[in-house]
Amino acid sequence: MEHPNLKYVRGGELPHMFCQGCGCGQIMNALLFAIDQLRLDTRKMVAIGGVGCSSRIPAYLDMYAIHGIHGRTLAYATGIKLAKPEVKVVVLTGDGDCGSIGGNHLIHAARRNLDVTVIMVNNGVYAMTGGQVAPTTARGLYTTTSPRGNVERPFDICKLVETAGATYVARWTTAHPGALIQAIKQALSHRGFAFIEVVSQCPTIHGRHSLGIADPVENIEYLRKKSITRDQAAKASAEELNGKIVVGKFVEKRLPTLEDCYRELEAKVAATC
Amino acid sequence: MLGNHAIVEGAIAAGCRFFAGYPITPANEICEHMAQRMPEVGGRFIQMEDELGSIYAICGASLAGKKAMTATASAGYNYMQEGIEYAVADEIPIVIVDVMRQRGENFPTQSDVMQARYGAAGDHEMIVLTPSSVQELFDLTFEAFNLAERFRNPVIVLSEATISLMREGIRIPPPDQLEVVNRKKPIVPPKEFMAFRGEEDLVPRMSEIGDGYQVLYTHNPHDERGRIAWTPRMYEELYNRIEKKIAGKADEIAMYDAESTEDAEVVVIAYGSEARGCIEAVRTARGMGVKAGMLKLKNIWPVPAKAMQDSTRKAKKVLVPEMNTGRYVHVVKEVLGCSAEVISVPKNQGRIHSPEEILSEIRRHSSWSIRI
Amino acid sequence: MKMAAKTKFVSENTLDQEGITISSDPAVAIAVDREKRTPRIQKRFKVEIDERLCKGCCFCIRFCPMGVFVRSDTLGDLGYKMAKVEFPENCSGCRACLLYCPDLAVAVEEEGEKKN
Numbered sequence: 001m002e003h004p005n006l007k008y009v010r011g012g013e014l015p016h017m018f019c020q021g022c023g024c025g026q027i028m029n030a031l032l033f034a035i036d037q038l039r040l041d042t043r044k045m046v047a048i049g050g051v052g053c054s055s056r057i058p059a060y061l062d063m064y065a066i067h068g069i070h071g072r073t074l075a076y077a078t079g080i081k082l083a084k085p086e087v088k089v090v091v092l093t094g095d096g097d098c099g100s101i102g103g104n105h106l107i108h109a110a111r112r113n114l115d116v117t118v119i120m121v122n123n124g125v126y127a128m129t130g131g132q133v134a135p136t137t138a139r140g141l142y143t144t145t146s147p148r149g150n151v152e153r154p155f156d157i158c159k160l161v162e163t164a165g166a167t168y169v170a171r172w173t174t175a176h177p178g179a180l181i182q183a184i185k186q187a188l189s190h191r192g193f194a195f196i197e198v199v200s201q202c203p204t205i206h207g208r209h210s211l212g213i214a215d216p217v218e219n220i221e222y223l224r225k226k227s228i229t230r231d232q233a234a235k236a237s238a239e240e241l242n243g244k245i246v247v248g249k250f251v252e253k254r255l256p257t258l259e260d261c262y263r264e265l266e267a268k269v270a271a272t273c
Numbered sequence: 274m275l276g277n278h279a280i281v282e283g284a285i286a287a288g289c290r291f292f293a294g295y296p297i298t299p300a301n302e303i304c305e306h307m308a309q310r311m312p313e314v315g316g317r318f319i320q321m322e323d324e325l326g327s328i329y330a331i332c333g334a335s336l337a338g339k340k341a342m343t344a345t346a347s348a349g350y351n352y353m354q355e356g357i358e359y360a361v362a363d364e365i366p367i368v369i370v371d372v373m374r375q376r377g378e379n380f381p382t383q384s385d386v387m388q389a390r391y392g393a394a395g396d397h398e399m400i401v402l403t404p405s406s407v408q409e410l411f412d413l414t415f416e417a418f419n420l421a422e423r424f425r426n427p428v429i430v431l432s433e434a435t436i437s438l439m440r441e442g443i444r445i446p447p448p449d450q451l452e453v454v455n456r457k458k459p460i461v462p463p464k465e466f467m468a469f470r471g472e473e474d475l476v477p478r479m480s481e482i483g484d485g486y487q488v489l490y491t492h493n494p495h496d497e498r499g500r501i502a503w504t505p506r507m508y509e510e511l512y513n514r515i516e517k518k519i520a521g522k523a524d525e526i527a528m529y530d531a532e533s534t535e536d537a538e539v540v541v542i543a544y545g546s547e548a549r550g551c552i553e554a555v556r557t558a559r560g561m562g563v564k565a566g567m568l569k570l571k572n573i574w575p576v577p578a579k580a581m582q583d584s585t586r587k588a589k590k591v592l593v594p595e596m597n598t599g600r601y602v603h604v605v606k607e608v609l610g611c612s613a614e615v616i617s618v619p620k621n622q623g624r625i626h627s628p629e630e631i632l633s634e635i636r637r638h639s640s641w642s643i644r645i
Numbered sequence: 646m647k648m649a650a651k652t653k654f655v656s657e658n659t660l661d662q663e664g665i666t667i668s669s670d671p672a673v674a675i676a677v678d679r680e681k682r683t684p685r686i687q688k689r690f691k692v693e694i695d696e697r698l699c700k701g702c703c704f705c706i707r708f709c710p711m712g713v714f715v716r717s718d719t720l721g722d723l724g725y726k727m728a729k730v731e732f733p734e735n736c737s738g739c740r741a742c743l744l745y746c747p748d749l750a751v752a753v754e755e756e757g758e759k760k761n
Contacts, residue, residue: 001693003749010489013500014698015748020725021702025747033744043485059489059501064482066336067491067501069359072329075321079333079341080482082317083291087337087483108322177744216702262317269312 005032008042010062017056021216023174023200027121028057030177031090034184045088046080048073050097052128054121054200057092071101074109077116078258085259088188089115095122095136099157103135110164110193112258117187117194120157123202124210131205138243141210158197162251167192169251173199175224176247183249192257199223199245276407276437277302277344280370280430281310282445283414284342288453289368290316291341293330295323295349298379299434300372303344324349328356328369335365336490338481340418344370346434347385348377350392357427358393361515362492364469364477366421366456370414372432380623381434383545383596389429390574396512398519400428400526401574403544407441413528413571419454420526424519425476431573433596435546435625459486467497469511475518519575527577530569533559534584537566539639540613541592542581542605544570546625551594554631563639573601578608585613590638594618594626689756690736694728698750701725705742705751711735714742 006014009032018024035042042063049055051070058065064087068076073091081089098106098120109116125143126132133143133150136157140149162169168190172180180198187194201207201219208214213222223245230248233241256264274282280303284292292311294304304320311318316339321327324345331341345353350371360367373385389401400420404413410432417428457478459466468488469477480486489499494508502508519526533555534540543551548569558565568584570577585591591613593602602617609615618634620626692713694705699721705728706714713736717729742751 001691001752001754002695003743003746003752005743005749009749010487010500015700015723018747020700021704022747025749026704026745029744029746029749043487044483046482059491063487065487065489065491066333067489067493068332069329069355069492072325072356075326075329076333076336078319078321078326079291079293079330079335080337082319082330083334083337083339083341084481084483104322105326108326181744217704217707220704221707266312273313 005029005036008032008035008062009060013060016060018053019204021201021203021219022053023123023198023202024054024057024121026174026177027054027092027119027180027198027200028060030180031057031092031119031184032061033181034188037181038185038188040088040188044086045090047090047092048076049092050094050102052094052097052126053123054092054094055097071097072105073097073102074105074114074116074118078109078112078114081114081116081259082262085115089117090188091116091118093118093120095120095124095157096126096134099135099155099160106161107164110161110166110195113165113167113192113255115191115193115257115259117184117190118196119184119187120195120197121200122157122197123200123206125202125206127202127205131209137210143210158195158250161193161195165193166195166251167253167255168194168249170195170249171197171199171245172247173223173227173245174201175220175227179247186249186252190252192255274407274440274443275302276410276432276439276441277372278306279407279411279443280344280414280432280437281306283411284368284418285310285314285316286411286445286448286451287340287415287418288455289340289342289418290314291331291334291339292316292318292343293321293327293334293341294343295321295327295345297324297346297349299374299437300344300346300349300370302437303370303372324352325356328353329359331367332356332360332365335367336482340366340422342368342370342418344372346372346374347382350385350388354392354394358395358397359492360427361393361397362395363490364425364479364515365427366425366479367427368414368417368421368430369427370430370432372434372437374434375623378623379434381546381596381625382623383433383547384598384600385431386573386597386600389431396516398426398516399574400424400426400519400572401431402428402528402572403431403570404436405545405548405569405571406436407439408443409571410436411443411445415451416528419452422454422456423476425456425479426519431545433546463487468499469495470497471514471518475514475521523575523577524579526572526575527580528571529577529580530571531580531584532567532569534566534568536564536587537584538564538588539590539592539635540566540568540585540588541594541631541635542568542570543594544573544601545596547594547596550626550628551631553628554635557628557632558635558639563635565635565639573604576604576608581605581608582612585609588613591615592618592631592634592638594620594631594634596620596623596625688738690733690738691754691756692730692733692736692742693752694730695750695752696721696727698748699723699725699727700748700750701727702747703728704745704747708741708745710739710741711737
């Protein structure tokens with residue numbers, strides 16, 4: 001008897017290196033449920049991670065996996081998709097890997113409507129390296145590189161990619177695994193740049209140091225209580241929204257992908273040659 | 274044909290079907306010509322958002338089975354070092370063209386010769402080719418792909434602003450006269466496949482994304498299956514093999530032209546566009562009765578030590594003219610320092626030595642003197 | 646999804662709530678007696694926790710609607726106080742534990758039917 005998703009995990013790799021109560025394990029779980037329910041062929045998939053806790057997820061999946069350089073996941077993805085368009089690409093990245101060092105590649109991949117699924121795990125801190133401030137750390141919070149409280153405003157990365165041109169954008173948290181699985185299924189089935197931000201608890205670093213909550217269950221409860229759906233947020237006032245995590249699907253539209261544009265160009269060249 | 278265009282044609286002849294680049298003078302024509310040619314030959318071109326995107330995109334494309342290349346100049350080459358380190362660690366065949374230029378300016382230079390070899394982090398070997406004419410830009414870019422596929426390593430083609438932006442007549446052989454080398458594919462089923470186990474030549478077979486072999490590519494120390502293995506022994510074994518697969522074949526890889534070196538007392542060792550003036554000077558010196566010889570290096574890394582030793586058997590002086598403050602001369606000193614006096618002939622003005630300048634250096638260091 | 650406070654089990658294939666049939670799917674035929682937390686269920690489930698993988702985060706304890714899991718004092722292979730299966734007979738097969746477990750340490754399998 002074993003967990004149904006163990007068949008998708010690289011043999012002999014578990015237990016994974018994630019901490020007790022880490023959201024990364026839950027997100028890996030949700031991704032595998034989505035792959036299972038969609039009956040995807042993992043031999044035709046590749047998972048790309050950068051550097052960081054969430055970027056370690058691809059190493060545990062029994063499919064082609066790239067544990068690449070910090071921040072460059074979408075550059076790898078661009079090369080792979082253009083070289084072999086039939087391969088399904090899933091990018092697992094973090095708020096720092098994707099939003100900070102990888103920010104440039106993120107906005108250009110979204111602009112190009114590259115046909116990939118990006119799952120960005122947002123735990124509000126650079127956890128792997130010990131808890132430095134991240135572009136999504138809330139104002140005022142303690143981190144090792146903001147010891148007197150973060151003075152910077154955080155990013156809303158969902159709005160960023162929406163503006164850059166992403167055609168599927170959603171945000172969920174690890175406290176909503178059912179909705180997350182549905183969103184991942186939609187993203188994997190979506191043709192175009194699909195971006196899912198998953199707000200995750202980090203009991204060991206962000207929870208303990210910044211929020212003052214060490215217990216994993218309390219951390220995930222904190223996320224659940226702070227979540228507010230998109231429709232509720234539309235009716236709420238600015239004060240009510242302060243500090244809340246807006247969850248839901250924000251964008252879903254169908255536009256020509258980068259592959260469609262290349263095919264059109266190649267057809268034109270073939271016609272003239 | 275323009276030098277930069279010859280690079281593109283050499284790449285296409287070798288089977289390159291993916292190019293990612295970013296505009297930078299003096300490599301712009303490579304990007305532009307690739308944008309034109311790639312769709313014509315069934316390949317794909319993309320202008321990435323920066324050099325970082327370029328190097329990683331070609332890593333991804335190579336892992337997906339395509340022969341891939343990027344081109345940049347010295348400043349952009351700086352950015353690519355981590356990508357090169359990744360390609361070395363995961364044994365990804367890619368070709369990078371670095372059209373050397375001075376910092377911030379478009380003066381020619383040869384100052385990247387050390388960065389090309391040592392720029393990437395970590396212990397590694399590198400194959401660096403140094404063409405000296407438009408014909409060699411075609412030939413050596415073609416050869417670069419063969420070497421990359423054979424050794425599963427990045428290969429750098431060090432062009433210069435001189436030859437890249439020069440036009441010369443070249444001969445492009447028909448396809449049946451060109452020998453294209455491709456990477457070795459797996460021959461066992463996925464469960465038995467060891468993605469990083471070297472064969473006799475220390476080079477592993479390479480699968481491609483989407484073929485069911487489910488390989489994990491990580492730049493962390495990894496075992497033969499590709500799994501992350503943080504053990505000192507694994508680390509040492511992995512990197513020793515990666516270095517040795519090239520270092521052990523340095524003499525086989527060596528490409529050079531030796532002229533009049535059998536009895537030469539003064540040998541000029543040069544690479545890149547510097548070699549153009551040197552060969553003329555050496556021939557003139559020979560005509561005057563000076564026992565001068567010329568060793569033109571077409572690859573500077575891995576160091577072609579045997580070629581250097583063979584061409585300097587009778588030499589008392591070895592001149593190394595370079596378009597920098599003296600870089601590769603230290604390597605030559607290491608190889609030949611005990612058997613001959615190695616003299617640096619640097620020129621750091623953004624232009625190559627003229628034949629007259631080399632001739633006067635040869636005269637200065639030879640036992641020949643004019644009798645008027 | 647709200648659980649009915651009191652439901653009447655009509656037959657193997659229907660669940661009658663105050664005279665209205667709300668489901669004909671036997672897998673949905675779950676009735677809960679809130680006071681005793683004793684379910685009257687059709688199917689039996691086997692629940693196991695893999696001691697090699699459990700890190701004791703207690704998400705299964707928190708999110709199981711039927712109270713199947715409790716905290717144990719046993720240290721697992723990884724040195725954490727794990728969760729353990731205390732009331733497997735309560736399991737309704739909702740598999741929320743499988744969704745929430747970060748370590749893929751839980752397994753749920755249908756065992757057979759029982760009648761209450």
